[in-house]
Amino acid sequence: QVQLVESGGGLVQAGGSLRLSCAASRSILSMRAMGWYRQAPGKQRELVAVITTGGNTDYTESVKGRFTASRDISKNAVYLQMNTLKSEDAGVYYCNARAYSGIDFWGQGTQVTVSS
Numbered sequence: 001q002v003q004l005v006e007s008g009g010g011l012v013q014a015g016g017s018l019r020l021s022c023a024a025s026r027s028i029l030s031m032r033a034m035g036w037y038r039q040a041p042g043k044q045r046e047l048v049a050v051i052t053t054g055g056n057t058d059y060t061e062s063v064k065g066r067f068t069a070s071r072d073i074s075k076n077a078v079y080l081q082m083n084t085l086k087s088e089d090a091g092v093y094y095c096n097a098r099a100y101s102g103i104d105f106w107g108q109g110t111q112v113t114v115s116s
Contacts, residue, residue, distance in 0.1 A: 004097055008020040013115050015084055017084075018085065019079060019080070023075070024076040032098045032100045034071065036093060038091040041091070043091075045094065049080060051070070085114045086114060087115075091112060092110065094106050
C-alpha cells in the first residue's frame, strides 16, 4: 500500500510552465514504476510520463521535448516539469505507482488549466 499526494497544479497561460509534485508514503524504489497520467474532460485517462525503478523515463509523444519527469529518492517524490504548455495539456493530472504485483495506486489528482 502506498499513498500518493499530488500538488502544483493551477492555471497557466499557454506557453507557460508548471511543476507538479507527487509525494509517496513509502520508498518509490519499492514500486516497479512511478508515472504521471492525465485526464481531460470527456476523455480517457492517458499515460503522460513514466519513471522506472532504474530511473529510465518515457513520455507520450505529444509531450516529448516539453515535459520532464524526475524523482528524488531521498524524499520519496516524483516530479513533472511541464514547459511550453498547450491548451491540449489541460486536465487532471494523477500520480501513479505501480507495484511489482501489478497493482496500481493513485493520487487524488491535481487540476491543470491552460488559458489561451
